[in-house]
Amino acid sequence: MTTLNVSHLILRCYPERAPWDLIPTSMLACSDISSLSIQYALPERLQRAALAQAQRTGLNPFHRKSWNNPYVLDNESVGCTSPTPIMEFGSPLPPAHPSPPDAIIIGEVIHTNPATGCIVCTCRVQGQTETRILKLFTGKEAQQRFQAEVAAHVRLSRMADGDSVGAVPQYHGWVEIEYHLLQSMVNLPGSSQSLRMSVDAHGVRGARGILMEDLTRGKTLSIDNIDAKTAHTVLKSLHAVHRVHVVHGQLTRHNVLVLPSEQRVVWLGFSHAVCRPHEDETELTRRLLLAELAEGWDLVYTRLLADSLIGFKADENQSLIDPKTLSVAYSRITPVESAARPRPASISIQDEIITLLLSYPEVDIFSWSPPVYNLIPQPRLDHRYDDQDFLDALKATLWEKNHLDQWHGMCPLLIEWSQFECGIKTFEEYKPPQSIPQLSSDTTIEFLAHVFPRGNHPLIRVRIGTEERVLKIFSKEKREGYNDVIDAKERFEAELDAYAHLVHYGASASGAVPHCYGWIELSPAHVYDAIKLIKKTRERGFEPEEEPLWVSPIFDDGTLSRALVLECLPDSEAISLKNTTHEIAELAMRALGHVHRAYVLHGDLTNLDNIRVVLGDGPLRVIILDFDHSNTHRGGGLNRLRLLSELRDMWGTFFEIIIPQQRIFCQRDHPHEGASMVGGSGH
Numbered sequence: 129m130t131t132l133n134v135s136h137l138i139l140r141c142y143p144e145r146a147p148w149d150l151i152p153t154s155m156l157a158c159s160d161i162s163s164l165s166i167q168y169a170l171p172e173r174l175q176r177a178a179l180a181q182a183q184r185t186g187l188n189p190f191h192r193k194s195w196n197n198p199y200v201l202d203n204e205s206v207g208c209t210s211p212t213p214i215m216e217f218g219s220p221l222p223p224a225h226p227s228p229p230d231a232i233i234i235g236e237v238i239h240t241n242p243a244t245g246c247i248v249c250t251c252r253v254q255g256q257t258e259t260r261i262l263k264l265f266t267g268k269e270a271q272q273r274f275q276a277e278v279a280a281h282v283r284l285s286r287m288a289d290g291d292s293v294g295a296v297p298q299y300h301g302w303v304e305i306e307y308h309l310l311q312s313m314v315n316l317p318g319s320s321q322s323l324r325m326s327v328d329a330h331g332v333r334g335a336r337g338i339l340m341e342d343l344t345r346g347k348t349l350s351i352d353n354i355d356a357k358t359a360h361t362v363l364k365s366l367h368a369v370h371r372v373h374v375v376h377g378q379l380t381r382h383n384v385l386v387l388p389s390e391q392r393v394v395w396l397g398f399s400h401a402v403c404r405p406h407e408d409e410t411e412l413t414r415r416l417l418l419a420e421l422a423e424g425w426d427l428v429y430t431r432l433l434a435d436s437l438i439g440f441k442a443d444e445n446q447s448l449i450d451p452k453t454l455s456v457a458y459s460r461i462t463p464v465e466s467a468a469r470p471r472p473a474s475i476s477i478q479d480e481i482i483t484l485l486l487s488y489p490e491v492d493i494f495s496w497s498p499p500v501y502n503l504i505p506q507p508r509l510d511h512r513y514d515d516q517d518f519l520d521a522l523k524a525t526l527w528e529k530n531h532l533d534q535w536h537g538m539c540p541l542l543i544e545w546s547q548f549e550c551g552i553k554t555f556e557e558y559k560p561p562q563s564i565p566q567l568s569s570d571t572t573i574e575f576l577a578h579v580f581p582r583g584n585h586p587l588i589r590v591r592i593g594t595e596e597r598v599l600k601i602f603s604k605e606k607r608e609g610y611n612d613v614i615d616a617k618e619r620f621e622a623e624l625d626a627y628a629h630l631v632h633y634g635a636s637a638s639g640a641v642p643h644c645y646g647w648i649e650l651s652p653a654h655v656y657d658a659i660k661l662i663k664k665t666r667e668r669g670f671e672p673e674e675e676p677l678w679v680s681p682i683f684d685d686g687t688l689s690r691a692l693v694l695e696c697l698p699d700s701e702a703i704s705l706k707n708t709t710h711e712i713a714e715l716a717m718r719a720l721g722h723v724h725r726a727y728v729l730h731g732d733l734t735n736l737d738n739i740r741v742v743l744g745d746g747p748l749r750v751i752i753l754d755f756d757h758s759n760t761h762r763g764g765g766l767n768r769l770r771l772l773s774e775l776r777d778m779w780g781t782f783f784e785i786i787i788p789q790q791r792i793f794c795q796r797d798h799p800h801e802g803a804s805m806v807g808g809s810g811h
Contacts (some may be wrong), residue, residue, distance in 0.1 A: 280398035283373065
């Protein structure tokens with residue numbers, strides 16, 4: 129399975145091929161990409177709070193609780209500079225001829241719209257037993273809509289058998305209705321003041337109408353009849369429309385009828401359809417059709433399915449918020465060394481996955497153009513409109529599930545890799561690095577302070593010459609209750625090898641990790657000075673589980689204890705709910721990319737103390753440290769899948785856990801002034 133956005137590949141053969149048919153059935157759930165939805169029940173308290181907030185603001189707080197829209201074009205430049213026109217198929221469209229008007233017997237008026245001059249009613253044609261639907265277009269302004277709908281239905285009547293059957297009403301031609309027949313409709317069942325307004329506004333002229341299959345047995349698509357299967361059928365029917373090169377032009381739920389007993393979903397209302405060049409001679413392109421499919425996906429998945437979770441009827445609640453203002457662009461980090469580079473072209477979804485797999489970690493995928501869609505999600509501002517009841521309900525259920533985990537969509541690196549084993553263990557560009565230099569045990573070291581007492585290895589701030597450094601000391605001393613199956617010497621050797629790679633391949637130079645200046649075997653004097661500092665820390669008082677480690681002069685095998693000499697970063701703090709921003713999240717992921725390009729798997733990033741923000745007046749910097757659980761290619765066991773999986777896990781840490789929980793615990797950077805703007809109370 130994959131959550132990669134491959135819309136640029138779908139675009140090449142859309143609408144001739146359905147997107148869900150492009151996904152191989154062997155790729156599990158993605159054989160039906162649109163069925164990946166959000167169908168589960170919310171806790172009752174959360175449902176009530178979300179509905180109350182939605183009714184107050186007109187915005188469902190779970191509208192973003194869905195998979196990424198797979199049809200949003202991941203490369204906006206595709207089709208802009210060189211549009212791909214749809215080629216005309218078959219013979220030219222046959223001319224449309226009117227049906228005899230004197231054979232029409234009007235039945236019941238179903239719908240009128242004075243604003244558009246549209247009247248919908250039932251009717252029968254003389255000599256036929258079936259009831260039809262007559263859709264009349266009154267007034268000069270309505271004639272353009274009439275022409276668009278006729279042209280669309282003539283083309284739609286060319287739908288082939290199979291899944292396309294039933295996607296639209298059967299078309300039975302068009303008629304001209306004289307004015308006296310319009311006047312007689314005013315007294316029909318179902319007539320209303322709006323009908324009189326439509327007829328009176330038309331004057332003494334006749335009207336044109338379209339005869340269609342009677343679908344009054346169907347129900348308008350709504351939150352009451354939407355489910356994952358129906359949602360997918362809506363898109364299948366829309367694809368059938370696109371396959372005969374018709375753009376519907378007005379995707380609303382009111383233009384969709386559901387007929388459950390017939391397992392059928394029907395698109396109506398083609399008066400805004402496009403099936404030929406626009407008046408400005410804009411070509412009908414694949415991109416235009418795929419964009420409408422993406423719009424249809426948003427209708428059923430982002431909106432209706434999400435609304436069904438809480439029982440929110442959006443039509444009855446005027447939104448006080450423009451959804452376009454809920455996502456905000458921000459200044460992306462674009463380091464000089466990560467200048468945009470063309471993304472390798474792929475001809476299939478399998479190729480797309482293999483390209484990503486075989487490019488990482490050597491290639492900086494953050495600099496690909498087009499980018500990997502949603503690799504760095506856009507910030508969102510929905511939290512401005514949260515009220516306290518909604519947040520309290522989220523907190524009450526957080527122990528069971530974070531219901532905002534998909535606030536930023538899905539991680540694009542969720543891929544079923546089992547079928548892509550080729551080349552995952554091969555790193556053609558890898559060269560073993562030189563070892564980190566060893567400092568003399570006679571080096572004069574001034575011990576200044578004991579830092580981070582909670583660590584599994586003592587960290588001591590020291591001065592060597594004129595420069596301040598940090599010693600990370602490894603010895604046989606272990607924390608009580610901490611049972612590490614790997615002894616301290618092996619941890620030291622793992623971290624030393626990691627830093628050799630990080631220095632050689634430029635991760636240190638990029639600022640993604642602290643710089644390593646070497647390592648040293650500790651003399652008895654060094655050990656004594658370290659113990660003195662640790663003793664002072666203990667005397668200040670710590671909880672038993674935070675009691676700092678002593679330093680032993682030897683390892684378990686009797687050799688001298690050792691220490692890494694690292695860059696000193698006195699002003700830094702661990703990633704947390706309070707300090708994480710989108711920019712920091714992106715910097716952290718880019719930093720991990722630098723680590724991986726050094727052929728190093730960190731192995732312990734679930735511990736957020738290992739991801740730190742460097743404070744100060746300089747450029748914002750996020751570093752990754754503590755590599756004593758790491759693996760390198762030289763150490764064996766490293767492959768591309770493990771590296772991509774670690775990047776995927778970091779994506780989840782930031783965009784499924786930390787940033788959503790910032791919203792839940794009201795620790796987002798932006799104040800919640802929006803609540804007061806829409807009639808609620810802020811917090």
